Amino acid sequence: MENKKPNKKSDKIYYIIFTIVVLICAAVIFGITMMNKGEEKENLDLAYTELIKSINNKSVEKIEMTVGSTSVKVKLKDEDTEKEVIVPNTQAFIELVQDEVKNGNEIELIQNPENVILKISEMLLSFLPTLMIVVLFILIFKMQGLGEKGKVYDAESNKDTNVTFKDVAGLDEEKNELIEIVDFLKQPKKFQEMGAKIPKGILLCGKPGTGKTLIAKAIAGEAGVPFISMSGSEFIEMFAGLGASRVRKLFEKAKKISPCIIFIDEIDAIGSRRTNATGAESENNQTLNQLLVEMDGFESNETVIVLAATNRPEMLDKALLRPGRFDRQITVATPDAKGREEILKIHGANKKFANDINLKDIANDTAGFTGAELANVLNEAAIIATIKRHKEIRMNDLEDAVKKVTVGLEKHSRVISDKDKRLTAYHEAGHAIVSKFLPTQMEVKEVSIIPRGLAGGYTMYKTNEDKYYISKTEMEEKLIALLGGRAAEKIALNDISTGASNDIEVATEIARDMVTVYGMSDKIGPICLTSKEPYENRILGENIDDVIGAEVKNLIDKAYKHAQEIIIGNMDILHSVATRLLEKEIISAEEFNTFFN
Numbered sequence: 001m002e003n004k005k006p007n008k009k010s011d012k013i014y015y016i017i018f019t020i021v022v023l024i025c026a027a028v029i030f031g032i033t034m035m036n037k038g039e040e041k042e043n044l045d046l047a048y049t050e051l052i053k054s055i056n057n058k059s060v061e062k063i064e065m066t067v068g069s070t071s072v073k074v075k076l077k078d079e080d081t082e083k084e085v086i087v088p089n090t091q092a093f094i095e096l097v098q099d100e101v102k103n104g105n106e107i108e109l110i111q112n113p114e115n116v117i118l119k120i121s122e123m124l125l126s127f128l129p130t131l132m133i134v135v136l137f138i139l140i141f142k143m144q145g146l147g148e149k150g151k152v153y154d155a156e157s158n159k160d161t162n163v164t165f166k167d168v169a170g171l172d173e174e175k176n177e178l179i180e181i182v183d184f185l186k187q188p189k190k191f192q193e194m195g196a197k198i199p200k201g202i203l204l205c206g207k208p209g210t211g212k213t214l215i216a217k218a219i220a221g222e223a224g225v226p227f228i229s230m231s232g233s234e235f236i237e238m239f240a241g242l243g244a245s246r247v248r249k250l251f252e253k254a255k256k257i258s259p260c261i262i263f264i265d266e267i268d269a270i271g272s273r274r275t276n277a278t279g280a281e282s283e284n285n286q287t288l289n290q291l292l293v294e295m296d297g298f299e300s301n302e303t304v305i306v307l308a309a310t311n312r313p314e315m316l317d318k319a320l321l322r323p324g325r326f327d328r329q330i331t332v333a334t335p336d337a338k339g340r341e342e343i344l345k346i347h348g349a350n351k352k353f354a355n356d357i358n359l360k361d362i363a364n365d366t367a368g369f370t371g372a373e374l375a376n377v378l379n380e381a382a383i384i385a386t387i388k389r390h391k392e393i394r395m396n397d398l399e400d401a402v403k404k405v406t407v408g409l410e411k412h413s414r415v416i417s418d419k420d421k422r423l424t425a426y427h428e429a430g431h432a433i434v435s436k437f438l439p440t441q442m443e444v445k446e447v448s449i450i451p452r453g454l455a456g457g458y459t460m461y462k463t464n465e466d467k468y469y470i471s472k473t474e475m476e477e478k479l480i481a482l483l484g485g486r487a488a489e490k491i492a493l494n495d496i497s498t499g500a501s502n503d504i505e506v507a508t509e510i511a512r513d514m515v516t517v518y519g520m521s522d523k524i525g526p527i528c529l530t531s532k533e534p535y536e537n538r539i540l541g542e543n544i545d546d547v548i549g550a551e552v553k554n555l556i557d558k559a560y561k562h563a564q565e566i567i568i569g570n571m572d573i574l575h576s577v578a579t580r581l582l583e584k585e586i587i588s589a590e591e592f593n594t595f596f597n
């Protein structure tokens with residue numbers, strides 16, 4: 001991911017240069033027109049024939065000329081100001097004046113050297129159109145050039161990017177599956193002689209930050225082959241046909257430097273289902289078609305392996321997944337507790353830790369975090385420790401960093417009205433108290449009304465295990481806990497606020513998934529309703545959307561009612577917890593539990 005969109009910047013620079021050139025051109029043209037206009041006006045001062053007459057009358061005192069200019073300054077004897085005259089033939093005019101002077105006419109003739117600035121701007125003006133065209137060509141050329149577009153990390157020559165499997169923590173199964181690719185890249189002959197077919201394309205599926213790029217680089221590093229990477233979004237450009245030509249050039253280059261690895265990040269940007277659309281969509285189709293052609297075009301003896309990453313494999317065009325293309329899928333999961341601890345260790349290796357650091361506890365507190373987020377936690381901890389002038393990173397710096405990454409930074413500076421504070425106190429107390437009565441929900445770890453990020457307050461839960469399955473009861477109770485905040489506001493303050501918007505969004509999403517993904521609705525049964533194919537949704541009739549809607553609403557209504565019942569049954573506790581929150585702003589797990597004795 002670090003080399004995502006590496007060239008957007010240079011494109012921008014070309015745009016800026018182009019704009020500047022256009023602006024300069026405009027300014028120069030404007031300036032020169034203004035100058036010419038000025039000259040024209042002054043020309044009216046004295047006509048050439050008048051000047052000749054005046055010279056003959058001996059009424060001219062001084063004539064000032066500039067080499068290369070037809071404009072002459074004239075001062076007459078009986079006038080104070082100078083006048084400008086345009087002379088048709090300067091050489092002839094000079095000779096004429098010199099003759100006059102020889103013959104006793106007392107004219108002071110001054111000949112100035114050439115006006116350089118004027119000359120240059122005139123030259124510029126004549127070159128401008130050419131210049132603009134040249135700049136335009138460079139611009140187009142640069143945008144098309146793939147030379148700098150696909151980044152090559154040569155494992156041999158660049159030690160920085162020489163990532164190997166030991167830099168990838170956890171992901172043992174994924175590494176095991178990929179180890180044969182490393183062997184193949186190292187000794188392609190051995191496999192070919194045996195008649196083995198090695199996959200050309202491997203799809204890595206997983207959330208952003210789970211280490212897909214990292215593992216692809218590690219394969220290249222282990223095998224000691226170059227790594228070319230591009231992001232799917234880079235193929236989508238404004239000029240038609242460019243995406244397709246980029247794909248072609250990328251593969252051309254790969255074949256030249258093979259054995260090597262091509263890594264295409266965000267492949268869904270080009271590989272989503274083809275449509276009959278026009279414009280940007282059809283451009284997308286062209287790029288995808290080119291990718292299919294290239295995948296089919298190289299033989300397995302070319303030892304180019306294409307790894308592609310996506311978070312939405314279901315969005316990909318089916319053609320991409322056919323045999324001989326991306327026919328192998330590897331899911332890169334978010335790490336479990338052990339994996340998280342290993343990731344923390346790898347990224348903590350260069351950090352100064354105090355003795356009280358326990359990475360295992362941090363790993364247990366960060367269920368659901370990706371590798372990238374864990375790396376970020378350690379970095380934040382180092383920043384927090386520096387700001388607090390600690391000598392080393394302490395455990396509470398790390399804990400603060402976890403909070404910062406999950407709920408955002410504490411905002412002590414924001415001034416909050418007493419009314420808002422009261423509302424937040426009841427809202428958060430509501431979440432915490434309702435969860436206390438739900439057996440499947442985690443224990444409360446901390447309740448706070450200190451604003452963090454966008455939230456006015458937060459209720460943190462303990463996380464103690466990684467779960468692979470979630471039961472229906474657990475999901476129902478999660479809905480109740482999420483709506484506990486809103487329920488408390490309504491019952492205690494007899495009003496509701498916008499503070500619950502995120503809770504409501506999350507709850508609605510869970511309820512919809514229960515109905516359409518996990519088959520937990522009795523009315524619909526265990527049927528997947530997320531398919532994009534219209535045919536499959538028709539199984540259940542035209543009004544299936546109405547049924548889904550009614551079932552989602554039913555789940556939410558039931559949960560909200562339950563939350564209100566818990567609140568009504570525990571009004572005393574609600575008032576005490578909210579009051580304490582207003583006093584102290586933060587309540588720990590121990591203190592929270594004392595309210596229930």
Ligand code: ADP
Pocket residue numbers: 001002167168169170171206207208209210211212213214215309343346370371372373375
């Ligand atoms: P993705 O390509 O899946 O979005 P990346 O490979 O770009 O994710 O991961 C981003 C960063 O997160 C990596 O550079 C690395 O620092 C860290 N990271 C992610 N997963 C792991 C892992 N399993 N082990 C070590 N570091 C990891």
Ligand code: ZN
Pocket residue numbers: 427431485486499500503
């Ligand atoms: Zn809430």
